[in-house]
Amino acid sequence: MGDWMTVTDPESKNISQYTSETKMSPSSLYSQQVLCSSIPLSKNVHSFFSAFCTEENIEQSISYLDQELTTFGFPSLYEESKGKETKRELNIVAVLNCMNELLILQRKNLLAQENVETQNLKLGSDMDHLQNCYAKLKEQLETSRREMIGLQERDRQLQCKNRNLHQLLKNEKDEVQKLQNIIASRATQYNHDMKRKEREYNKLKERLHQLVMNKKDRKIAMEVLNYVGRADGKRGSWRTGKSEARNEDEMYKILLNDYEYRQKQILMENAELKKVLQQMKKEMISLLSPQKQKPRERADDSTGTVFSDAEEDPGELGRESMWDLSCETVREQLTNSIRKQWRILKSHVEKLDNQVSKVHLEGFHDEDVISRQDHEEETEKLELEIQQCKEMIKTQQQLLQQLATACDDDTTSLLRDCYLLEEKERLKEEWSLFKEQKKNFEKERRSFTEAAIRLGLERKAFEEERASWLKQQFLNMTTFDHQNSENVRLSSAFSGSSDRDNLTVHSRPRQKPFRVSGGSPVCTSKLTKSLPASPSTSDFCQTRSCVSEHSSINVLNVTPEETKPSQAGREGASQKWSVASRPASQEGCCGCSLTYTNSHAEKDDLP
Amino acid sequence: MYKRGLVQVWSLEQPEWHCRIDEGSAGLVASCWSPDGRHILNTTEFHLRITVWSLCTKSVSYIKYPKACQQGIAFSRDGRYLAVAERRDCKDYVSIFVCSNWQLLRHFDTDTQDLAGIEWAPNGCVLAVWDTCLEYKVLLYSLDGRLLAAYCAYEWSLGIKSVAWSPSSQFLAVGSYDGKVRILNHVTWKMLTEFGHPAAVGDPRVVVYKEAEKSPRGLLGRPTCPPPRAAESKYEIAAVPATLQTLKPAADRANPKIGIGALAFSPDSYFLATRNDNVPNAVWVWDIQKLRLFVVLEQLFPVRSFQWDPQQPRLAICSGGSKVYLWSPAGCVSVQVPGEGDFQVLALCWHLSGDSLALLSKDHFCLCFLETEDGDTARGKLGSHT
Numbered sequence: 006m007g008d009w010m011t012v013t014d015p016e017s018k019n020i021s022q023y024t025s026e027t028k029m030s031p032s033s034l035y036s037q038q039v040l041c042s043s044i045p046l047s048k049n050v051h052s053f054f055s056a057f058c059t060e061e062n063i064e065q066s067i068s069y070l071d072q073e074l075t076t077f078g079f080p081s082l083y084e085e086s087k088g089k090e091t092k093r094e095l096n097i098v099a100v101l102n103c104m105n106e107l108l109i110l111q112r113k114n115l116l117a118q119e120n121v122e123t124q125n126l127k128l129g130s131d132m133d134h135l136q137n138c139y140a141k142l143k144e145q146l147e148t149s150r151r152e153m154i155g156l157q158e159r160d161r162q163l164q165c166k167n168r169n170l171h172q173l174l175k176n177e178k179d180e181v182q183k184l185q186n187i188i189a190s191r192a193t194q195y196n197h198d199m200k201r202k203e204r205e206y207n208k209l210k211e212r213l214h215q216l217v218m219n220k221k222d223r224k225i226a227m228e229v230l231n232y233v234g235r236a237d238g239k240r241g242s243w244r245t246g247k248s249e250a251r252n253e254d255e256m257y258k259i260l261l262n263d264y265e266y267r268q269k270q271i272l273m274e275n276a277e278l279k280k281v282l283q284q285m286k287k288e289m290i291s292l293l294s295p296q297k298q299k300p301r302e303r304a305d306d307s308t309g310t311v312f313s314d315a316e317e318d319p320g321e322l323g324r325e326s327m328w329d330l331s332c333e334t335v336r337e338q339l340t341n342s343i344r345k346q347w348r349i350l351k352s353h354v355e356k357l358d359n360q361v362s363k364v365h366l367e368g369f370h371d372e373d374v375i376s377r378q379d380h381e382e383e384t385e386k387l388e389l390e391i392q393q394c395k396e397m398i399k400t401q402q403q404l405l406q407q408l409a410t411a412c413d414d415d416t417t418s419l420l421r422d423c424y425l426l427e428e429k430e431r432l433k434e435e436w437s438l439f440k441e442q443k444k445n446f447e448k449e450r451r452s453f454t455e456a457a458i459r460l461g462l463e464r465k466a467f468e469e470e471r472a473s474w475l476k477q478q479f480l481n482m483t484t485f486d487h488q489n490s491e492n493v494r495l496s497s498a499f500s501g502s503s504d505r506d507n508l509t510v511h512s513r514p515r516q517k518p519f520r521v522s523g524g525s526p527v528c529t530s531k532l533t534k535s536l537p538a539s540p541s542t543s544d545f546c547q548t549r550s551c552v553s554e555h556s557s558i559n560v561l562n563v564t565p566e567e568t569k570p571s572q573a574g575r576e577g578a579s580q581k582w583s584v585a586s587r588p589a590s591q592e593g594c595c596g597c598s599l600t601y602t603n604s605h606a607e608k609d610d611l612p
Numbered sequence: 613m614y615k616r617g618l619v620q621v622w623s624l625e626q627p628e629w630h631c632r633i634d635e636g637s638a639g640l641v642a643s644c645w646s647p648d649g650r651h652i653l654n655t656t657e658f659h660l661r662i663t664v665w666s667l668c669t670k671s672v673s674y675i676k677y678p679k680a681c682q683q684g685i686a687f688s689r690d691g692r693y694l695a696v697a698e699r700r701d702c703k704d705y706v707s708i709f710v711c712s713n714w715q716l717l718r719h720f721d722t723d724t725q726d727l728a729g730i731e732w733a734p735n736g737c738v739l740a741v742w743d744t745c746l747e748y749k750v751l752l753y754s755l756d757g758r759l760l761a762a763y764c765a766y767e768w769s770l771g772i773k774s775v776a777w778s779p780s781s782q783f784l785a786v787g788s789y790d791g792k793v794r795i796l797n798h799v800t801w802k803m804l805t806e807f808g809h810p811a812a813v814g815d816p817r818v819v820v821y822k823e824a825e826k827s828p829r830g831l832l833g834r835p836t837c838p839p840p841r842a843a844e845s846k847y848e849i850a851a852v853p854a855t856l857q858t859l860k861p862a863a864d865r866a867n868p869k870i871g872i873g874a875l876a877f878s879p880d881s882y883f884l885a886t887r888n889d890n891v892p893n894a895v896w897v898w899d900i901q902k903l904r905l906f907v908v909l910e911q912l913f914p915v916r917s918f919q920w921d922p923q924q925p926r927l928a929i930c931s932g933g934s935k936v937y938l939w940s941p942a943g944c945v946s947v948q949v950p951g952e953g954d955f956q957v958l959a960l961c962w963h964l965s966g967d968s969l970a971l972l973s974k975d976h977f978c979l980c981f982l983e984t985e986d987g988d989t990a991r992g993k994l995g996s997h998t
Contacts, residue, residue: 204701228632256717263735403644
């Protein structure tokens with residue numbers, strides 16, 4: 006085919022190669038072209054790009070490219086031919102389109118390649134991961150198998166040991182049995198021997214006694230100086246059948262007394278125990294009955310208690326009278342009822358325990374810790390309290406002793422007087438304090454009322470002033486010219502009734518000359534003249550003065566406030582102030598409005 | 613005077629009154645008073661018979677075939693009845709006599725191999741009979757000879773060594789060779805509890821008093837020469853767990869020193885004092901109300917005998933030295949017997965009133981008076997007589 010590796014071939018050779026191979030099949034051409042394209046990626050790219058088409062073989066290359074592209078389904082590079090023979094012109098648009106298409110294709114292919122590569126990587130890593138897992142699992146399986154074998158071994162050993170021990174035990178038991186048998190046989194033998202020996206001994210004793218008695222060398226006698234009287238002072242009695250009977254009687258009497266005494270003791274014990282049981286039963290019933298009254302979920306519990314109570318009540322009275330009897334049925338009934346109550350109580354306690362444990366499970370450790378802490382804190386508090394109480398008790402005891410151990414009546418009375426004096430003086434002091442405070446409160450109250458009255462008067466005066474001033478304005482209004490558009494626009498910016506607008510319209514020109522003439526102090530002075538000095542109004546004036554230094558809009562803003570207070574005053578609603586404060590967004594105005602509301606509110610409160 | 617077969621009697625009130633009983637060839641093995649103080653019972657040699665000598669009528673009665681055992685004769689507490697253990701034809705019998713006229717009331721056989729002892733209950737209605745030490749058996753007979761109950765704790769081992777009734781007749785304490793005391797109750801005659809006597813005391817509620825010598829010399833007291841008089845001793849409270857001195861018994865000799873050798877109830881039945889022969893220096897005091905060990909007293913020498921004050925829970929112990937030891941729930945004290953030379957206290961005996969105590973040595977005895985001052989008991993004045 007040719008030496009495709011050598012790219013440094015002269016261009017003509019390449020071209021000739023290309024041109025010669027244009028006649029070959031497109032598939033082989035394509036494959037060769039792929040080969041061609043794959044090589045220069047590592048080496049001279051530019052040379053290859055220039056190698057394909059040079060200035061000499063443009064036509065050929067174009068025709069070649071056109072062929073290739075048409076086979077791929079792209080539109081032809083040439084323009085539409087008009088005739089067969091005429092040279093076809095290169096359709097630049099088509100070329101460009103083709104290039105674009107090719108670029109798009111290239112991009113798509115690159116993307117696809119990237120995706121495939123990433124997928125490949127992923128799959129590779131997954132494979133690795135799975136292989137690792139598999140290896141680990143294999144290891145685990147191995148170790149667990151080994152463990153199992155080890156455990157089986159141990160189990161076998163233990164079973165062997167167990168069997169050995171059983172065997173030993175059996176042997177020991179057999180030995181013990183054998184020894185016991187030996188002992189038993191020996192014991193019988195021994196008894197037999199003993200009996201024999203005893204008989205011999207007795208015989209010998211008898212013989213000896215006879216021999217001894219027969220000798221009579223020494224007389225067995227008793228020498229007494231004189232007879233001693235009987236212990237009980239009575240004379241001895243003959244032994245007769247009667248005395249024997251009497252002895253028996255006495256003996257039985259003694260026995261019977263003993264039995265009666267014991268029976269009494271046992272009856273007393275029984276009675277006490279029964280009392281205790283009855284008490285227990287009553288207490289248990291009372292413990293369980295509050296449950297019955299509250300409507301709780303444990304219906305079965307309550308029904309249980311209800312049933313038991315229903316059973317008890319009719320029998321209750323009867324049983325109390327039968328306390329002293331100790332017949333079977335009463336005893337059985339008592340024990341049965343106690344058992345029933347106890348079972349109910351037990352189940353109740355168990356349920357409570359379950360509840361408690363459930364609650365605990367949720368906040369287990371913390372609650373425990375907290376409860377313990379609380380418990381400790383409480384115990385500490387209680388201990389402190391106890392100490393304090395003890396100290397108090399000691400001091401009280403001392404005082405009591407002092408009081409009790411009175412040496413003289415005088416001193417005790419003096420002491421008493423002293424204590425009382427102290428208390429009296431303290432009371433007097435407190436009383437005087439209290440009176441003073443009362444006076445102060447009265448004074449303040451009076452001053453407040455006076456202030457309120459003053460405010461009312463001031464207000465009235467102020468309103469009258471304003472009314473008069475407005476009247477004046479109105480009268481003076483006709484002498485002035487009408488305004489420019491600015492004023493109209495500015496007036497339109499304000500919300501309000503036509504009356505108000507007119508007023509503002511009219512008041513503004515009035516005010517302008519005020520301002521121009523540096524009338525801010527004049528304004529204030531005028532206002533101060535009209536209004537008597539009071540803290541709220543002075544504030545109002547101050548704020549007004551600071552406001553009036555601003556631009557005309559501010560001034561204009563002030564004026565509706567001026568007018569508005571009058572209206573608000575008439576309506577007596579402090580809510581208007583908030584309306585006033587809204588258009589006037591400067592701090593000063595807000596402040597003044599607020600202060601005025603305060604005084605205004607006060608005025609309303611204190612008519 | 614056993615060797616000569618003579619019994620001599622004197623009167624405490626009339627010094628010139630005097631009586632002499634001569635058994636002659638019959639010999640004399642044991643002699644005792646009857647409860648009314650008018651009769652003397654002499655047991656002849658080889659236990660051939662018991663002769664009852666009457667001091668008021670100078671008459672003689674005989675009781676045949678008495679049993680030669682540890683405790684063959686028992687008078688009931690009220691002095692009405694006498695129980696005698698007999699053995700005829702290799703069988704044991706018990707005869708009950710009325711003390712007022714020595715008439716036989718009952719005679720019945722017992723289900724024992726070899727009767728070892730009998731004892732009346734303080735209420736006089738029950739008689740406890742126990743078997744030889746080779747077999748553990750306690751039989752309880754009523755006054756009229758009926759068998760009430762039998763109790764056997766175990767077989768094939770040495771059995772009962774000592775028995776004691778509680779003064780209220782509620783409990784019967786049975787001490788056996790296995791070092792345990794078993795308490796039976798009087799209603800069912802079944803075991804209430806058993807008390808063990810190990811050498812190591814572990815219960816922290818128990819107080820252990822150990823007698824220690826107050827040596828006037830140095831700390832560890834290396835006395836170069838033995839002191840002329842026995843040194844004073846005092847009780848120290850030992851920390852629990854404490855171990856006590858034990859004695860290893862010789863297994864091949866008769867009468868081995870194991871088992872509960874001595875038992876005594878306090879007069880109010882609150883305490884039981886026991887001695888385990890295995891641990892001979894110690895006296896165990898048990899609280900019967902709570903049925904557990906209360907106090908252990910360990911002496912320097914083996915305890916010879918102890919006895920409760922008949923009036924209050926006060927225990928007197930002697931251990932062969934020249935001191936008598938007193939214990940009460942308030943505390944314990946060791947009292948030195950004053951006098952020249954060594955007075956070896958071998959036995960002691962309380963007076964019925966509980967005010968005085970007789971201490972017996974080999975051939976002397978001395979009386980210890982206990983002053984009952986306010987709060988201060990057990991300060992003893994000691995007088996001495998020979």
